[in-house]
């Protein structure tokens with residue numbers, strides 16, 4: 001598929017996830033077959049005021065192209081200025097966040113609060129589009145709540161103002177992340193616009209990715225929580241779609257090896273202290289379903305150094321029966 005003039009070779013993208021989709025995780029998911037990745041949302045105001053934390057979030061690892069930087073904000077001029085600055089980090093696409101449900105974001109009129117003001121959504125797209133030479137996309141929800149389900153209208157307005165693709169998360173803001181995602185709204189948006197539509201919500205395995213593509217007609221699927229501690233999901237999806245074959249289960253030994261590599265990359269990028277604070281949740285996700293997982297996951301909370309993680313992985317490895325160590 002294409003987003004504007006950007007070619008994307010594949011059908012499965014990694015969703016933006018604040019606190020998760022940093023350069024290390026995006027690199028890993030790309031290696032496992034993610035065709036496109038989106039970075040953590042970044043405050044447009046933070047960028048314009050040169051906040052170091054915000055600028056760091058714009059880093060786009062070399063290995064992850066094509067990839068997007070995602071901005072949040074609600075002032076067209078500030079968004080345009082932030083997008084111009086973001087271009088120094090060489091993203092392939094600029095994405096606008098119209099879906100974040102967090103109170104601190106929506107109470108400032110940003111994220112999914114934008115769905116209540118479709119006209120403003122259009123003005124934001126137009127402003128960013130005029131500011132940068134790369135494609136501009138939006139990530140929307142089904143609507144604000146069950147009295148305001150307007151994904152189709154918001155997508156059409158964004159397209160009319162220059163959006164090059166639309167990602168649809170099939171839940172309202174009120175639903176946050178809990179009830180099953182509504183894929184029918186993705187199908188409706190796909191029918192209503194001519195730019196590519198990326199479907200998002202509840203893809204947990206290769207079969208559900210294939211089902212979403214089939215049921216909604218969307219051009220690509222985007223995976224969030226299903227990829228946590230599970231970057232293999234992308235190769236599983238690609239194998240099913242390209243060869244109509246399921247993948248073999250990932251061995252516990254490989255799980256441990258990839259976890260170590262993931263956290264090593266984070267330590268190299270951010271320094272050990274900061275990386276290890278974030279590593280706790282990643283390690284817990286990787287250990288899910290493994291022998292002795294409950295105890296391992298509890299110990300993740302105490303990880304302070306990379307050496308602690310190596311020790312914990314040794315324990316995990318000792319739990320694995322000899323037969324499984326392949």
Ligand SMILES: Cc1cc2nc3c(=O)[nH]c(=O)nc-3n(C[C@H](O)[C@H](O)[C@H](O)COP(=O)(O)O)c2cc1C
Nearest residue numbers: 015016017018040041139169201202203223224225
């Ligand atoms: C920890 C976490 C952080 C997220 N951060 C972002 C974000 O920065 N920008 C965004 O558009 N969506 C964000 N999302 C929403 C996801 O991109 C995705 O839309 C949502 O999780 C539904 O997809 P899933 O069912 O595959 O998880 C986040 C979700 C999670 C779980």
